[in-house]
Amino acid sequence: MLELVPRREPSRAMQIATPLIALGLTIIAGFVMFTALGKDPVRALGLIFVAPLGSWRGISELTVKATPLILIASGLAIGFRAGVWNIGAEGQFIAGALAGGAVALAVHPSEGAWLLPLMCVAGMLGGMAWGAIPALLRTRFNANEILVSLMLVYVADALLKLMVHGPLRDPQSFGFPESKLFQATAILPRLWQGGRAHIGFLVAIAVAVIAYVLLRRHSFGFAVRVLGEAPRAARFAGFSETRMVWASFLISGGLAGLAGLFEAAGPVGQLVPALPAGYGFSAIIVAFLGRLHPLGIIAAGLLMALTYIGGETAQTVMSLPSATTSVFQGLLLFFLLATDVLVGYRVAWRR
């Protein structure tokens, strides 16, 4: 019988190396997969992992995709480390986009430098409010936060559709379910001319760095780690689980909400039903790929964005199935978790 025996001192070098090993294994598996599909594996992998980095446009798109992933994953990592499982960042993302976008639309067409900060605050509050629901149900009634947060994704999605079909629809949209285009000062400033990269990316990097400092140096971060590793020891040290559930959901919800607002006020520029593109779910992979470490999450977010853009290119250029990107992301998470287990445990034969 196979058995997993915990290692006394997991190797630190291996802990850092696992994401790279997982990436390597994913590439090998991708190689096999493309060969089985009868496609040239070298070309496909080249299109996915190398081609997007060859142009400013590609890099610009990379930051556009990486921004929500890094923002959301940084927040999620805090909760995941504390053992609070917010799986519904996608819903908080939508709630944030709706709340922030609604501010722009409510004051339309007046505008000014005050508008964007106001939208950001509204976006964060929207995401926090959506995250507060599972936090409340968990702390009050011990409801499973995984299920509640996940189910609220679909509620948020329906709410967004309802709003863009109804109260927030542009009267001149000829019946299309979409809001007015946001005012000029409601749009995030671009990082450079000719690309869609916006200052949200810088905010995302700053958030990840702040999260890193909090986790590493602040007693809040210490509480997060103790709660996640040993809940009884956390009670002993006086760290409250209830407070942690709230903090986790408010932080991750707020950041997901901000990411949603950035998406609406950045590359999209209005509210549309197709706004949620699965960032909230992919960010879960990003959080783990980055080892729940905010600096690792920056790298993981960029890598995940790369597979998005490269996968899309490969799909159109080589007519690959549209599931290619998802399969790739799934493989990556699978290999990461598998190698992760092997760092903490060794496999032993019994009998």
Place this chain on the structure above:
Amino acid sequence: MTAAGANRTTGTPLLDARGLSRAFPGVKAVDDVSLALQPGEIHALLGENGAGKSTFVKMLYGVLRPDTGTMHVNGSPYAPADPKAARARGVAMVFQHFSLFEGLTVGENIALGLSNATADRALIERIVTVSKTYGLGLDPGRRVGTLSAGERQRIEIARCLLQEPRLLIMDEPTSVLTPQEANQLFETLRRLAAQGRSILYISHKLDEIRALCSAATILRGGKQVATCDPRQETAKSLAEMMIGTTLVPPQRPIVSGRDVRLSVDVVAIPATAAFGVSLSDVRFDVRAGEIVGIAGVAGNGQSELMEALIGERLAPEATSIVLNGAAVGRLGPIERRRHGAAFLPEERLGHGAVPTMSLTETMALASTERGFLDWATFAARARDVIARFDVRTTGADKLARSLSGGNLQKFIVGREIATAPTVFIANQPTWGVDAGAAAMIHKEITTLAAAGTAIVLISQDLDELFALAHRIAVIAGGRLSAPRPVEDVTAESIGLEMAGHKAADLKTAGLGGGRDHA
């Protein structure tokens, strides 16, 4: 009654293990240990924690394989691949920690432990027969959740006996028993020996080994240091063979009439878990410099009391717990620490420390600091504790789980004492630690009391309580008796209180309850 030996012959030994060795990475856990057991012999395996006792018996029971050495059972070669093979050759083991399902009945639990058996009529009858033959007093229909630790242990023994073992290995069987229950166990073991069954008895309680066993093998650091007749030795000489140094008993500090530092007045705290214990009528005061001991059999509310004292579980009223004059019953652990308290929980890994965190971070668990933490300071404090309390480790960056039980306990004790508490509350401070570490922890506790700290010492080890405490109270079924001066109590009177309301039941069932005094 003489201990064992009635049926002892000088013929083929039942078990003959020669030159067993077993190494683990970095340590030779058992190094060339030989042991021969005659039929009907009760043989003690004695040693500190980490001396290699567990590793040795795991080899006998087929859990581990020896690197070198040979074993024979009744003269024929014996090399069990797993515990099942060991049981097939008549070797059975009763573990220190029971693996019983509390929601199931005694019969169902026994059935689960036997391969290919259900709790049918035939099995129930066999349980009743075995129980009667050896005086186990088991009712197969009772739910395990309602039984005391002693009764639970007898389930494990019955489970073993149903397999008709010739050799019964018992791992520290009395650690969860009252003195009366322990006497009852000895009676059962003597009956088994009288039938020609052999018993390998693992313990570090020297008095009971001297009362029960006719031979003892003493291990130290994996090596066999002596084989002797424990009846010819004193407890002190056995202990010194075990530890390899001479022992100095701890000095009880003198307490003068000083201020009350801790005052507990809990009317009731209901249980939260299904088989948890509700606390009721827990009332006591502790003065500066005083050590109040709380005796009791495991699972009688010690954990719940500890949680209430730490502040993990809040008392019904603020005034239920008064620390240095401050009503802290509704406050959490941090506020209580700020009022001068320090705590030593029973579980080291997972409660007093996080297994996967470094000693530096372990240090911060007892900190009341909030905001940005200066890890360099915590690392320096951890190094201080390591040096001052002789913690064997290679550095403050080592993970808590990489330390041995005794060393981690010394570190945690050191961490708490380093906060200079005026009230110190400890649960089982020397549970599962080696004798050297235990002696050191005892010394630290008495030193702390001598310096004026009020101390609550929850322990199942009566020797520990009698050696350290000024007053002793007993917790049974979540109810605490009034503390009495240690001069006014005896092990027997405490033992009866530990059995609580069940003392009467024990007597009527003929299960000890004072019969084995003396």
